[in-house]
Amino acid sequence: MQSYTECIPCFVRQAFDALCMVGSDERQRHRVLQRVLVEAARFPLDRPPPAMAQEIHRIIREELQNADPYAKIKDASTRIALDLAEEARGLIKASIEPFRMAVRFAIAGNIMDFALASAWDRLDLNNFIEKTRLYPLDDAAVGRLHRAVDAAQSILVLGDNCGETVFDRLLIEQMAGKRIHYAVKGAPVINDATLADAIAAGLDQVAELVENGSDAPGTLLEDCSEAFCELFDSVDLVIAKGQANYESLNSVARPVFFLTQVKCPVIGRDLDEPVGRWVIREHKGAGR
Amino acid sequence: MQSYTECIPCFVRQAFDALCMVGSDERQRHRVLQRVLVEAARFPLDRPPPAMAQEIHRIIREELQNADPYAKIKDASTRIALDLAEEARGLIKASIEPFRMAVRFAIAGNIMDFALASAWDRLDLNNFIEKTRLYPLDDAAVGRLHRAVDAAQSILVLGDNCGETVFDRLLIEQMAGKRIHYAVKGAPVINDATLADAIAAGLDQVAELVENGSDAPGTLLEDCSEAFCELFDSVDLVIAKGQANYESLNSVARPVFFLTQVKCPVIGRDLDEPVGRWVIREHKGAGR
Numbered sequence: 004m005q006s007y008t009e010c011i012p013c014f015v016r017q018a019f020d021a022l023c024m025v026g027s028d029e030r031q032r033h034r035v036l037q038r039v040l041v042e043a044a045r046f047p048l049d050r051p052p053p054a055m056a057q058e059i060h061r062i063i064r065e066e067l068q069n070a071d072p073y074a075k076i077k078d079a080s081t082r083i084a085l086d087l088a089e090e091a092r093g094l095i096k097a098s099i100e101p102f103r104m105a106v107r108f109a110i111a112g113n114i115m116d117f118a119l120a121s122a123w124d125r126l127d128l129n130n131f132i133e134k135t136r137l138y139p140l141d142d143a144a145v146g147r148l149h150r151a152v153d154a155a156q157s158i159l160v161l162g163d164n165c166g167e168t169v170f171d172r173l174l175i176e177q178m179a180g181k182r183i184h185y186a187v188k189g190a191p192v193i194n195d196a197t198l199a200d201a202i203a204a205g206l207d208q209v210a211e212l213v214e215n216g217s218d219a220p221g222t223l224l225e226d227c228s229e230a231f232c233e234l235f236d237s238v239d240l241v242i243a244k245g246q247a248n249y250e251s252l253n254s255v256a257r258p259v260f261f262l263t264q265v266k267c268p269v270i271g272r273d274l275d276e277p278v279g280r281w282v283i284r285e286h287k288g289a290g291r
Numbered sequence: 292m293q294s295y296t297e298c299i300p301c302f303v304r305q306a307f308d309a310l311c312m313v314g315s316d317e318r319q320r321h322r323v324l325q326r327v328l329v330e331a332a333r334f335p336l337d338r339p340p341p342a343m344a345q346e347i348h349r350i351i352r353e354e355l356q357n358a359d360p361y362a363k364i365k366d367a368s369t370r371i372a373l374d375l376a377e378e379a380r381g382l383i384k385a386s387i388e389p390f391r392m393a394v395r396f397a398i399a400g401n402i403m404d405f406a407l408a409s410a411w412d413r414l415d416l417n418n419f420i421e422k423t424r425l426y427p428l429d430d431a432a433v434g435r436l437h438r439a440v441d442a443a444q445s446i447l448v449l450g451d452n453c454g455e456t457v458f459d460r461l462l463i464e465q466m467a468g469k470r471i472h473y474a475v476k477g478a479p480v481i482n483d484a485t486l487a488d489a490i491a492a493g494l495d496q497v498a499e500l501v502e503n504g505s506d507a508p509g510t511l512l513e514d515c516s517e518a519f520c521e522l523f524d525s526v527d528l529v530i531a532k533g534q535a536n537y538e539s540l541n542s543v544a545r546p547v548f549f550l551t552q553v554k555c556p557v558i559g560r561d562l563d564e565p566v567g568r569w570v571i572r573e574h575k576g577a578g579r
Contacts, residue, residue, distance in 0.1 A: 008310075008321050009307065011303065011307065011324050012300065012303045012304040015304075016303075019300045037332045038332075040299070040303075044332075
């Protein structure tokens with residue numbers, strides 16, 4: 004999807020918040036923001052928001068001379084999620100519809116998103132399990148996803164943030180007998196999971212891990228490796244986690260199931276859903 | 292006072308909100324925001340925030356080809372305030388300390404600020420009178436202001452927003468026997484009062500109106516007319532309304548009484564007061 008002028012103040016705010024979050028002094032912040040402002044002025048709105056976020060976080064990493072400024076935050080997210088995983092797995096097992104409960108956790112895990120931390124309630128962990136069980140979710144859409152999983156032999160799950168990955172694993176555990184690939188970023192960007200992060204979260208135990216070759220949030224196919232794009236095109240089913248994946252893939256040729264929380268009004272309008280809603284959206288594709 | 296990196300996302304957000312508020316299409320918004328981003332990148336942080344706001348609103352007026360995009364909003368504010376004025380005047384008269392109650396209304400009126408509308412509760416008119424009567428305010432500071440008014444022969448009140456002006460009049464009515472000047476902007480900027488706005492609010496009936504010669508919010512002395520600067524230097528007492536006046540005058544040579552609401556964390560830190568607090572701050576000056 005394209006970007007909108009409404010995204011521009013949000014890009015600048017995200018850059019500032021990111022700088023505060025990863026530790027920076029006023030001079031570093033000013034230098035980074037000056038570059039971000041110039042890039043944002045140049046940014047063509049027909050490109051998806053993750054393309055701007057990629058640019059912002061490249062600038063931050065370069066100016067801070069830190070290849071992975073979110074490393075500690077990512078590790079903490081994974082640790083927190085792993086602490087919750089056993090309880091979650093028990094609830095899934097005990098559920099009369101384990102797949103549906105696993106989908107719930109996979110979407111609930113999407114709240115572990117520090118990129119938009121200034122705008123949303125963060126890690127309200129006390130309520131996490133309770134909310135996961137009870138939050139409204141379109142049962143018919145869960146059913147369609149379940150049937151798509153049953154019909155597929157090969158499935159590619161596009162990961163999103165650290166922490167969230169742990170709950171993706173619980174969903175993958177409900178896909179026994181399938182060949183599962185789990186895609187991670189080719190290099191650190193915000194708190195998105197890389198190969199090392201996914202291994203720390205145990206995803207290598209349930210899926211073949213694949214790097215997408217890109218340091219953009221979401222999945223900008225033109226920025227991904229050829230090998231990744233071939234996999235993306237050839238699998239029977241793609242499940243894409245998180246808002247950035249929706250932003251970058253919502254008009255690709257192949258079908259994709261998107262699982263995300265609606266985190267901003269721009270996406271809300273695009274999906275015709277209110278901010279905060281949990282969404283399973285089946286993109287039918289056009290090219291096949 | 293200087294600006295901070297924290298102000299930068301706020302500048303961009305304010306520009307976007309202003310564009311939405313005054314009516315604009317996506318292409319206009321993009322053109323304005325591109326120029327604002329470039330100017331914000333160039334903006335030296337040792338300048339006060341109103342200098343950047345001046346730049347932003349010049350760009351908006353130019354691109355929208357509208358010399359006073361807030362005209363309707365300003366008129367509505369004045370009308371709303373005039374509707375409330377009689378009740379307010381009655382409360383002031385009935386008060387055992389009319390000056391103090393008038394100060395309360397003058398600071399309460401500062402909430403009529405559409406520049407920061409995205410961040411604050413706007414015009415919660417149902418509660419306006421009640422809040423005005425009861426909101427915490429430093430009584431000792433009111434006393435100091437009252438004594439300064441009593442001791443002065445000539446007083447310059449620096450106006451701020453339309454609507455707020457009406458309540459400034461109620462305070463000026465408590466300064467009988469003094470020579471009062473009421474300063475307005477030299478040209479429209481945001482919803483700040485100009486000469487025509489002040490006349491519509493009836494300020495000409497209680498004060499000599501004076502234009503400051505500038506289209507910046509607040510009072511950037513280097514941008515004001517010589518005549519205004521002479522008046523500013525020569526009066527016995529200056530009472531400056533609103534946050535932008537504090538931002539632009541908090542380190543001038545002469546003494547100034549600032550009456551404002553704390554509308555952002557940056558000012559909050561500078562004043563050592565929480566956001567939302569009503570403040571009377573006596574600036575002692577250094578140059579006399």
